[in-house]
Amino acid sequence: MIINPQESKKRSIEEDFQPVLVRVSSTSSSYIDNYIHINKNQFKIGRKPDNDKVLLHVLISRNHCILQQDKNNGNWLVTNLSSTDTLLNEKSIERNKSEVIKEGDILQLSLSDSFRYRFTLNKTNLESTKCRRLESNDFELNTVLHKRRLFVESQENQRKNLETQLCAKQEEQEQLKQELQRLLQDQKITKTHNEELNSEIIQLQKKIELGNSIELELQEKYRNLLSKLENERVKYEQKLEEEKQKWQKALQETKQEKEKLEMSMVEQMEEWRKELERAKQEEWQQKIENLLQEEKNVQIKLQNEKQLLEEKLIEMGKTLEEREQAKQRNDIKDCVAEDVKNINTVQKIAIEVIDLTAGVDDTQLNLDNCKNDVVLNKVNDIMDEQLTCSICSELFITATTLNCTHTFCRYCIDSWIKRRKECPNCRTMIISMTRSLVVDNFIDKMLETLTPEQMQKRNQLIEQRTKLSRVNVKRKVTRTR
Incomplete structure (x- = not known):
């Protein structure tokens, strides 16, 4: 897929596109994220916990790099903060230096191919919808939890107040009973019928009876309150469970949408990779065919020149024969000089024929060398793909x-x-x-x-x-x- 830099620049300025780093490494790994969503204008990546994206790996520095958007033109910049290598399109970025990164560029966070990412711009409509849905569900859930907390607190306050009243009334009744017991003991000790003491006893007994009735009423109220609180608690639990199920359903839908988006992005990246490989293969195939055609044209040209020189050589041979006949007719003096010239010319033509033959051989040798280079490049590619350690990305050592x-x-x-x-x-x-x-x-x-x-x-x-x-x-x- 061919990406226009101007279009990518325009899309990066628009608000409905969000930059994403999509992992393009051929090695699969469960502890490396395949997608890094850049949701801030200044996005930090590193091993330190306070980074926006934390990559827990020994090849990643504590503060590795920063991706930030230029406010003037909307371009995205990548700044290398690491002492190790950070590559942009196979070129190393100097430490504390910034480079412009465009859609389709390859950002490699270390020398290992496991951290190769493609910088892309994706629409944020789906993601914003999901975020709003999650935020609304979170707000509803928090509201329900807050109401439940307030309800439980009010219930607990009512219960404590009524329980306090009941305990106070029970203590008061206990004191009255103790006072009545003391008066009765005094009456037994004195063995007299004191009217004042009798009246106090009667009044105290009335108070105890009244307190008992009040205590029974409070106990009844306490039981009713506990029953009421239990019923209300059950209702709130049911409501909370319903809200929880709604929230889980929304979360499940959001996860499914995320999985669909990730699958579509993976398919799109796979198509980009196949198209890129196909374009590279076609380009190399075209270069090899052009080189072979040029070599064939040179060979044909040299063969034609060789044929022309051989024809000239035959003509000069005939001329020499004619001169030989002229010599036999006693024209020796006039033909000697011409014979010398013809001999020199023949020698020069022979030398040219030899040089052309050598040129044809050299051309064939260059063609063979070209084929050997192609084979050698294929062998090197096989070594890089099959004989490389997936941990250190180097050729196997032991x-x-x-x-x-x-x-x-x-x-x-x-x-x-x-x-x-x-x-x-x-x-x-x-x-x-x-x-x-x-x-x-x-x-x-x-x-x-x-x-x-x-x-x-x-x-x-x-x-x-x-x-x-x-x-x-x-x-x-x-x-x-």
């Missing part, structure tokens, strides 16, 4: 095959096992690891085609891993001691 048939560098898989004892690719439990000598021998043979700089880089990587392995062994020994 290739080790797991029980699930996936192969990694020995150092990389040892470092991985310290965190998780599962295959990084298929998540199968690691039971056995086997050294793959065939892969190592094949890589050693193919390393002869690398440039000196690539060989030096690989040797440095091998030395570095060897040192780290020794350090790890020493640490294990010290721990065991």
